Amino acid sequence: MSTIKFYSGEKIPLEMHKVRIIQKLNLPPVEQRLEAMKEAGYNTFLLKNQDVFMDMLTDSGVNAMSDRQQASMLEADDSYAGSATFTKLEEKLTEIFGTKYFLPTHQGRACENIISQAYVTEGSIVPMNYHFTTTKAHIVLNGGIVEEVFIDEALNLTSTCPFKGNIDIEKLSNLIETNGADKIAFVRMEAGTNLIGGQPFALENMREVRKVCDAHNLLLVLDASLLADNLYFIKQREEEYKDKSIREITREFADLADITYFSARKLSFARGGGIITNSEEAYLKMREYITLYEGFLTYGGMSVREMEAMVVGLDETMDEQMINQGPQFISYMTDELIKNGVPVITPAGGLGCHVNAMDFISHIPQEQYPAAALAAAIYIAGGVRGMERGTMSEQRDANGVEPLAHMELVRLAMPRRVFTLSQVKYAVDRIVWLYENRELIGGLQFVEEPTTMRFFFGKLGAQTDWPDKLAAKFREDFGDSL
Numbered sequence: 480m481s482t483i484k485f486y487s488g489e490k491i492p493l494e495m496h497k498v499r500i501i502q503k504l505n506l507p508p509v510e511q512r513l514e515a516m517k518e519a520g521y522n523t524f525l526l527k528n529q530d531v532f533m534d535m536l537t538d539s540g541v542n543a544m545s546d547r548q549q550a551s552m553l554e555a556d557d558s559y560a561g562s563a564t565f566t567k568l569e570e571k572l573t574e575i576f577g578t579k580y581f582l583p584t585h586q587g588r589a590c591e592n593i594i595s596q597a598y599v600t601e602g603s604i605v606p607m608n609y610h611f612t613t614t615k616a617h618i619v620l621n622g623g624i625v626e627e628v629f630i631d632e633a634l635n636l637t638s639t640c641p642f643k644g645n646i647d648i649e650k651l652s653n654l655i656e657t658n659g660a661d662k663i664a665f666v667r668m669e670a671g672t673n674l675i676g677g678q679p680f681a682l683e684n685m686r687e688v689r690k691v692c693d694a695h696n697l698l699l700v701l702d703a704s705l706l707a708d709n710l711y712f713i714k715q716r717e718e719e720y721k722d723k724s725i726r727e728i729t730r731e732f733a734d735l736a737d738i739t740y741f742s743a744r745k746l747s748f749a750r751g752g753g754i755i756t757n758s759e760e761a762y763l764k765m766r767e768y769i770t771l772y773e774g775f776l777t778y779g780g781m782s783v784r785e786m787e788a789m790v791v792g793l794d795e796t797m798d799e800q801m802i803n804q805g806p807q808f809i810s811y812m813t814d815e816l817i818k819n820g821v822p823v824i825t826p827a828g829g830l831g832c833h834v835n836a837m838d839f840i841s842h843i844p845q846e847q848y849p850a851a852a853l854a855a856a857i858y859i860a861g862g863v864r865g866m867e868r869g870t871m872s873e874q875r876d877a878n879g880v881e882p883l884a885h886m887e888l889v890r891l892a893m894p895r896r897v898f899t900l901s902q903v904k905y906a907v908d909r910i911v912w913l914y915e916n917r918e919l920i921g922g923l924q925f926v927e928e929p930t931t932m933r934f935f936f937g938k939l940g941a942q943t944d945w946p947d948k949l950a951a952k953f954r955e956d957f958g959d960s961l
């Protein structure tokens with residue numbers, strides 16, 4: 480319905496918006512890109528934006544706002560307590576999700592801090608489809624244990640499974656029965672499962688999880704940060720929902736969860752976060768933490784202007800033509816890379832295109848951070864900034880042992896409504912070139928290694944002079960081109 484067919488038969492996504500504010504981009508020549516990467520310690524987080532052509536690091540807080548969102552920001556009611564903007568946002572959340580209570584936070588991980596402080600105790604277990612970095616960090620900080628009960632297909636990188644984010648119901652039930660329900664803090668489901676490639680779960684699966692939770696009297700917590708993508712995929716891939724509206728599908732998600740939280744840096748094309756629930760008990764249990772960590776109850780650390788933008792952004796999330804652009808561009812990029820033999824995660828998910836570094840550069844052992852090396856190489860090749868999602872994103876255990884990640888991925892995020900198709904084609908072109916020259920890529924080692932969230936600040940060095948050789952080959956192949 481929302482796919483517009485071309486007379487020529489060509490299958491490309493069509494933007495259903497036009498660009499009315501632009502930001503000029505800078506593409507430094509390859510020699511400068513090499514220097515910038517060295518200076519950043521081969522960590523794409525440490526690059527300066529000025530040196531980045533396509534910023535595909537994240538979809539967080541970098542999605543394009545609409546004209547209506549920008550306009551709404553001028554109407555914000557700035558007051559410490561009782562802001563009319565807060566009431567507007569609270570009412571919008573009730574309208575869309577059907578929940579009574581709203582606790583505002585400054586971003587998604589703040590919700591995780593509060594939920595974990597309220598519900599996680601020493602030794603308690605949180606089963607989930609898959610962890611997210613900040614989620615796990617907060618649960619572990621409160622003494623909890625993350626248990627992933629994903630379906631086997633979740634870690635199959637080249638799959639046709641439409642719902643790799645599903646929970647394995649049998650694994651969940653067994654976990655609860657083995658440990659006893661009173662050991663379980665809550666069950667968590669993450670929409671658009673971030674770390675396995677933005678993969679959705681099915682509503683049918685969530686209904687099954689709900690049944691298990693009901694049977695054991697457990698809370699079901701929904702991380703709705705990437706809900707927009709999951710909504711789109713439900714409509715596309717889950718037969719029984721193909722004629723349901725995005726609003727109806729959204730309500731079904733919310734009705735199945737006891738507590739829903741989200742990062743508004745993703746959901747609603749703005750910045751902020753929040754926890755919503757119909758349970759007065761849950762609301763009261765978490766409320767005190769808001770004033771302690773976030774701010775007063777009617778802003779929770781958010782700017783009122785962003786809250787106005789969230790109100791409009793949530794409405795836009797209910798419009799299929801507003802939320803389909805990301806997944807359609809990602810699908811296009813994924814297909815083009817596959818055509819050229821580049822190993823990527825399939826099926827294409829939300830959030831971004833995920834390149835499989837373990838296959839791309841199979842000659843580099845996990846101890847030498849292949850995903851980080853590939854992310855660095857992609858930047859050198861095209862000024863495209865992706866994010867390492869592999870062993871570098873893991874954390875050493877109490878004994879200093881480094882766990883090897885399930886997957887070594889480079890995530891090329893597709894900020895919503897930001898890039899044009901020619902820019903995406905450019906990124907594909909440079910990655911294909913890199914794939915042809917993959918034997919030039921080498922490994923990395925830590926030079927400065929922080930103990931927590933080391934992927935944010937850690938600095939690495941190249942094991943050999945491979946980055947120089949790669950840049951030289953680029954110059955040879957591309958002549959005077961940037």
Ligand SMILES: *Cc1c(COP(=O)(O)O)cnc(C)c1O
Pocket residue numbers: 539586587588589611613614669673702704705742743744745751752
């Ligand atoms: C981004 C994200 C978070 C954390 O949100 P922030 O706003 O970045 O703190 C939590 N869960 C998921 C699934 C996310 O994608």
